[in-house]
Amino acid sequence: MANLATEFVGIKSPNPFWLASAPPTDKEYNVRRAFEAGWGGVVWKTLGEDGPPVVNVNGPRYGAVWGADRRLLGLNNIELITDRPLEVNLREIKAVKRDWPDRAMVVSLMVPCEEEAWKRILPLVEETGADGVELNFGCPHGMAERGMGSAVGQVPEYIEMVTRWCKANTRMPVIVKLTPNITDIRYPARAARKGGADAVSLINTINSITAVDLDTFSPEPSIDGKGTHGGYCGPAVKPIALNMVAEIARDPATAGLPISAIGGITTWRDAAEFLSMGAGTVQVCTAVMTYGFKIVEEMIEGLSLWMDEKGYASIDDFRGRAVPNVIDWQHLNLNYVTKARINPDLCIKCGRCYAACEDTSHQAISMSEDRVFEVKDEECVACNLCVNVCPVEGCITMERLAPGEVDPRTGQVVPAEPADWTVHPNNPAARAAE
């Protein structure tokens, strides 16, 4: 059986599945049960300064987006960092780490943007025996207004500065958690590396409003008829997280910087995708908040089964394998020509491909009197829309035209050699280079 053991910035865990800093990791009771269920590690719910704890709203703090059968597709929250006293959290962290030495125990921190504040809290965390700290520069609501969380995470200079303070004041590995609420994720990641971060973790939640109540015109979740933007997470955010992880993994300025991936990870498959995109561990929040701790069994089983099938003995055998395949658009092979093919045996004749292509794309699908749907190669640009709207998996496929064949749409012979935009005749830059 595949070995799932992970070492991430020197922190060992029996598997790469960690719980993200959030309600599931907000107290000893939860974390003990998570470890019993099999989770490899946790990032403890973000701690703040000593003193009166923050307060949360007393009305609903979550909003959601559902599928028709109430499948939770996206979750939104306006929760703050832990609202329990610092001393209680520290005591519990110490007790759990003592009893579960083989599990990763990372502590998330968010204190004001002054060196003294970080200097005060870091030794207290060290004293618990925790394996590392994660700097929460991501929380998009409540704390940002107080100059913390994403207010820091959106300014690369601050990230670098605070990271440097932390590195100077602790021997523990420092993971910097990034906010996605920024134009280009590479800048904060570069800043973290410059500040000496051992790793980055991402994404935190995305600014969002899930809905508007059409009777009261209050945003959701509604607190006394009003609402505020909250942080979006869950399955809906996975593609955004995956891209941001990829951007950091392939940026020469941050290449090799360890990444703990977060965002919409719900199944072993999601996890394997993030690992192949260069992540060293994955963190999960919404999926456990939806289904409970037990899902880790499916994740562990699924990942090892898949690895066994593929012959990967350890995670490092496939980690990062997808990264070199993420390239810039201008380097995509324009001589890769495909055409949509409809398998008449699988087609159920719903006509969705026809409606999509006819109304909104390239009028490349014909429909006969008796509902036989066929692709017109001379019109098909291979956009893939029909594949995406077809309700039958595998019914429409994209078939490559072999080199030497003529593309009926362009009348051109498909060349054997790849060629991209940089050398395309329509590219003014390419012409200039000639």
Next chain:
Amino acid sequence: MANSPFTAGVVAGRLPPETLQENFSDIHPPFDAHEAAVAADRCYFCFDAPCMAACPTAIDIPMFIRQIQTGLPEAAARTIFEQNILGGMCARVCPTETLCEEACVRNEAEGQPVEIGRLQRYATDALMERGEHPFTRAAPTGRRVAVVGAGPAGLACAHRLAMHGHEVVIYDARPKAGGLNEYGIAAYKAPGGFASAEVEWLLKIGGITIENGKALGRDFTLEELRADFDAVFLAIGLAGVNALGLEGEERDNVLNAVDFIAELRQASDLASLPIGRDVVVIGGGMTAIDAAVQARLLGALNVTLVYRRGREKMAASVHEQELAAARGVHIITNARPVAVHGNGAVREVEFEYTVEEDGALKGTGETFRLAADQVFKAIGQRLEGVPEGLEISGGKIAVDAAGRTSLEGVWAGGDCASGGDDLTVTAVAEGRDAAEDIHAALS
């Protein structure tokens, strides 16, 4: 309680009232909002949807299902009613397995169609429960149309004419309006007085008067109607019942299935309705199935449905046959009745096995007898009471595609008219389309 399914003879109260109530409750309970959302989510919003083509009233099915998806069942209902004003009843009684749901592409995908009928019911119930009528009448035109028969065809025609501003008088021989919706449809398909509530709701359009207890041929003539009104629509259904033409047919307790069903539909107390212990139903259509099933539900011990040809020839759909089998009805095919035995009342029915050769039915000479203290004949209804002068074709009033008969100013539709299946939904379609043609003729 004295009587049970084992009690000999034709007696009432074979089952306790609670069981009867349960037996005759909604066969397909309505969806709740979540069930509807899940069922609606299965619809692919097909292009040029095959289900829509299979609906005789051409309801825009993908559109109304999408409206349910977006949380507006009332808007969905409007989409339905625009095409089919009796969409509420059709949602309950249409053999969807041979209409829209048979055409649904999900059959091809996984053998499980979108539950269009139940979704249609969810939508129409939502609007009708509000007591709202979705349409308003156009300004009165001063034109008057007589409709004979207040069944689905007559009601659909009257409603569409009223919408266009014409004034309509419906004459019906029966004491209540609704036609077979009120007197024929199986009780568990439309419980709770739905048929009469639907008529009342439909009449809210205004401009329609119903005169019950008025029979064409008895109380007035077609000529009088043609003289008094600008147009006439005949929707008299099939009032006659085919006879077996057998020795002993006149014995007691040998009844027409439709009469039994009508009595059942009108009974205020099912426990007071007498039913046999050994019931034999003769026929292979929807009426035969409904009579057999309802006999079982009333507490008959043995119910046998006998059909003269092979199972594949039965007019009742496979779904209906399975329903009957599940309710404990024993179905015998390839046997035809040859005599009704008894002494005063029926005691036994004698059958002969048959074979079909090149479409012709032949007796094998081999016979058997079934014990019977009640026999229901369900071998078809036929046209009765057609006024003189109308061209007849295939036993029905001959009409063209627009419902015009051979007489100027007289239209016909529903079961009494040629063409189309004898179904509630086809009757509605024909009534509606005739109304449009009448409207065009009067404008």
